[in-house]
Each structure stands twice: as structure tokens, then as C-alpha cells.
Amino acid sequence: MNRIKCTISYDGTLFAGFQSQPDQRTVQGEVEKALKRIHKGSEIKIQASGRTDATVHAYGQVIHFDSPLAIPSRNWIQALNSSLPMDVVVKDVEAVSEGFHARYDVTSKEYRYRVLRSKERDVFSRAYAFHYPYSLNYEEMRESLQYLIGTHDFTSFCSMKTDKENKVRTIYEIDFFEENDELVFRFIGSGFLYNMVRILVGTLLEVGRGKINSLDVKKILEQKKRENVGKTAPGHGLYLWRVTYDN
Amino acid sequence: MNRIKCTISYDGTLFAGFQSQPDQRTVQGEVEKALKRIHKGSEIKIQASGRTDATVHAYGQVIHFDSPLAIPSRNWIQALNSSLPMDVVVKDVEAVSEGFHARYDVTSKEYRYRVLRSKERDVFSRAYAFHYPYSLNYEEMRESLQYLIGTHDFTSFCSMKTDKENKVRTIYEIDFFEENDELVFRFIGSGFLYNMVRILVGTLLEVGRGKINSLDVKKILEQKKRENVGKTAPGHGLYLWRVTYDN
Known part of the structure; x- marks a missing residue:
């Protein structure tokens, strides 16, 4: 498995917040939907540095996930951004060691x-x-x-x-x-x-x-x-x- | 009648354009709705410098209308802005002579x-x-x-x-x-x-x-x-x- 760290930006206006909730449009929900598409139907869970509430924006939120795919960073950005809706964008992707955690390692x-x-x-x-x-x-x-x-x-x-x-x-x-x-x-x-x-x-x-x-x-x-x-x-x-x- | 010239700004994103159209949300429609409320149900028509299309924005569109009400400019701004939706705002109001026309007099x-x-x-x-x-x-x-x-x-x-x-x-x-x-x-x-x-x-x-x-x-x-x-x-x-x- 490859652990991938992503810096993402989103306009919070049309989201019920970051964290997944049933029947609500959330940032986590949209990113996981894009990842599922890229992984041909397999569910990929993401971890974020923390949640944000409804209407709150992110200029540089950080998430990580694990993928069986070996894709160069540049191509991850393209693959994700072409699958994501217009109010979420991936700005940076980095391959990290499996010890990295987007929430626990925040300084x-x-x-x-x-x-x-x-x-x-x-x-x-x-x-x-x-x-x-x-x-x-x-x-x-x-x-x-x-x-x-x-x-x-x-x-x-x-x-x-x-x-x-x-x-x-x-x-x-x-x-x-x-x-x-x-x-x-x-x-x-x-x-x-x-x-x-x-x-x-x-x-x-x-x-x-x-x-x-x-x-x-x-x-x-x-x-x-x-x-x-x-x-x-x-x-x-x-x-x-x-x-x-x-x- | 008093002829009033207004400079307005709008975010075009959620409008089907400036000009009134049946069953569509338009800038003209919203401004005339606000004027109708201020005039206790009387219809007031507005004239603009020109139309703008769906999704097109205005930083300084100019309109005029005629009103039987004698209201100071400052109070027109308040009355209109408290009646208008959040994506239209009146930035300036000026009492003008009845010869002024927002479209014909553009230089x-x-x-x-x-x-x-x-x-x-x-x-x-x-x-x-x-x-x-x-x-x-x-x-x-x-x-x-x-x-x-x-x-x-x-x-x-x-x-x-x-x-x-x-x-x-x-x-x-x-x-x-x-x-x-x-x-x-x-x-x-x-x-x-x-x-x-x-x-x-x-x-x-x-x-x-x-x-x-x-x-x-x-x-x-x-x-x-x-x-x-x-x-x-x-x-x-x-x-x-x-x-x-x-x-």
C-alpha cells in the first residue's frame, strides 16, 4: 500500500461540513467518491487534519489515504481534480511513509x-x-x-x-x-x-x-x-x- | 414623480441574466420585487444601461426608475438593500432630472x-x-x-x-x-x-x-x-x- 498525503482546498458554501454524514453533501464524501472512481469501485477512506464545519472554507486542508495504486504525484493531482466537483481541488500530493498520519502528526x-x-x-x-x-x-x-x-x-x-x-x-x-x-x-x-x-x-x-x-x-x-x-x-x-x- | 438613478452590483451566478423572463430569477425581477415592496404593492419598472447575460456580473450597472415617494438618497440605499437578496446590492443612489435615461444617455x-x-x-x-x-x-x-x-x-x-x-x-x-x-x-x-x-x-x-x-x-x-x-x-x-x- 502507498500512503498519499494531499493538500486540498475547498469552498465550504455548499457543504454540510467536512465529515461524512448520511444524506448530506460533505467534503469527505466527495473526495471518497472521487477515490472510489479512481479505484474502480473499491472504497478508500481518508483521514484529515481535523474537521471543518458547514460553510467554513479551506485554503490548505491536509488529508491522507492508502492506495494500492502506484501513481506519480503529478498524475494523482490530475486524476483527482478531474473527478472532483468544482468546489474541491487538490493542490499538492506527496508520497509519505506509512507512519504518517494527517491528524496525529500535526505540529x-x-x-x-x-x-x-x-x-x-x-x-x-x-x-x-x-x-x-x-x-x-x-x-x-x-x-x-x-x-x-x-x-x-x-x-x-x-x-x-x-x-x-x-x-x-x-x-x-x-x-x-x-x-x-x-x-x-x-x-x-x-x-x-x-x-x-x-x-x-x-x-x-x-x-x-x-x-x-x-x-x-x-x-x-x-x-x-x-x-x-x-x-x-x-x-x-x-x-x-x-x-x-x-x- | 421623482426620477432615481441607482448604481447596483450583482453576482450573476444565480441569475438567468439581467432582463425579466417568465419563471426565471433575474436581476430586473429582484429589483422590481424590492421596489414593489417599498411602494406597498405598486409596480415600478426599471430601465438599465443595458442587459447582461446569465452568469455575467456587474460591479457598477446603472438603472433608473420613477417613484412618487420623496425619500433622501441615503434612505433609498437602506430601503433597497434591506429588501434585496444577498447577490444584488445598491451602491449609490442619486436623484436626477426627469430627462435622464439610464440607457439612452450612456456616454x-x-x-x-x-x-x-x-x-x-x-x-x-x-x-x-x-x-x-x-x-x-x-x-x-x-x-x-x-x-x-x-x-x-x-x-x-x-x-x-x-x-x-x-x-x-x-x-x-x-x-x-x-x-x-x-x-x-x-x-x-x-x-x-x-x-x-x-x-x-x-x-x-x-x-x-x-x-x-x-x-x-x-x-x-x-x-x-x-x-x-x-x-x-x-x-x-x-x-x-x-x-x-x-x-
């Missing part, structure tokens, strides 16, 4: 979140950025980042729907910058809890509008209770941007 | 056409740029522009489905530039025939690939026959960018 993940700041909405980014036309205090937002970066118990910033016991994660970097009419957030960390990036964005936007201040963010983190925190920003502004592995 | 129009040049397709621009991953000879393409710019009979570059008798139009400017992974064409002219921009783009891309050369473009124009020319580039790369009026 860090980067997420980005796009916020459209223009007064009027924009038809072309309606599924790709969260429209938030309010004035924001960037200085106060920046002030609150120091409390979030580092190793913390992020219970306050995790959806209560999670099944994870251990809520300790390390955030290496949070950053935001302007790009045209947008504010783009970058989060790099060892891993993120369920809805964590979207809750962090929702909270940082409330800091920006002056509903809470940076010291409140510190307190919220210390309280370890989900209910004290701001809204979860919508999924369509979120991108799984990059997954990093040792090698 | 020039700008269209843009986005071509994605990356090797692999991109999921996020699949409905917004034409994927054309071939190498292009920009110099030869530039060479052919001199034959197209100016006042000509553009019969060779007009769909045979047109109902226009006079095929003479003036192109003031054609230009192309790179932007990230894309090649963007700009066309500015007095007006354009049916499918003319898409046929010009299809032809210029054939010049770029070396299937024809710049002198062939000159000959094709002089022959005044549609059948001699290259493919019509797909609608989803095309944007009605700006409409200009004297004032």
Missing part, C-alpha cells in the same frame, strides 16, 4: 478569518467574509491579544458541544491586518477547540466595538466558562489556511 | 474580464474568473489591440443572435494587466454589441496561445463575418464595471 495549524468592513455589503464576498460595518478600536483589540497568546485552558472559548476533555491549547501567534476593505485575522496554534477561532473572533470584535475591554478578555479566559463570552462569528468568514507537520 | 461603458492563469483551478474563483492555464504571448496580444481600438464595424465580433442593425461601435481603450494569478482585461467603449467583449477576449486568448496572430485579427475585423472568429469566452469571467454619463 501547528493556521486559521484565517476575513471580516468585510465596508459600509454596504459586497455581493462577491457574501459567502467569503463576515460583513461587520462598525468602527473598531484596533489598539484595544491588539492589547487583548497578549492574554490569549500562549498556553491556556480555553474552556471559555470553546463550544459546549465539544467532546474534548482537555481544553488546554497553545496559541503561538494572533495577528490582524487590513487588506482592501477587509480586516484579516491570523491564528497559529498547536490545535484549536470546537468553534474556538470563531469565538475568539467574535470576542475580539466586541473588544473593537468597545462592548468589553482587553482586561475583560483576561478575566473571561480565567473564568473558564463558555457563557461569559461574545458571539460566535459566522462560519463563512473562516479558512483553515495551513497545516504544518514535522519533517 | 461610455467599461467591461472587465478576469482570466485565472494558475495551473490548477481555484475553488474560490470558479464563478468569478475563466480558468485558462495556458502560456500566453502578451506581446502578440498587445500588437493586435491597435486593430481593435477605434471606430469599426464589429460584425465579426458580434453574436449572430443580435437584433441590432448597425454594428459600428467605438472602442476607446483596451488594456490588460496581471493581478495575482489573474490576467484582467479592460474594455472601454461607446457601447458593445451582443457578446462582443466575450468574443474579443476569446480571440485575444487565441492570439496569446499562437493559434492566430495579430494580423489575423485585422483580417477578421475587415471580413465582417462572425464565423471566422474564435470562441466566445464564458460569461462568468465578465463584469460590467462602470457606466458613464455626461453631466
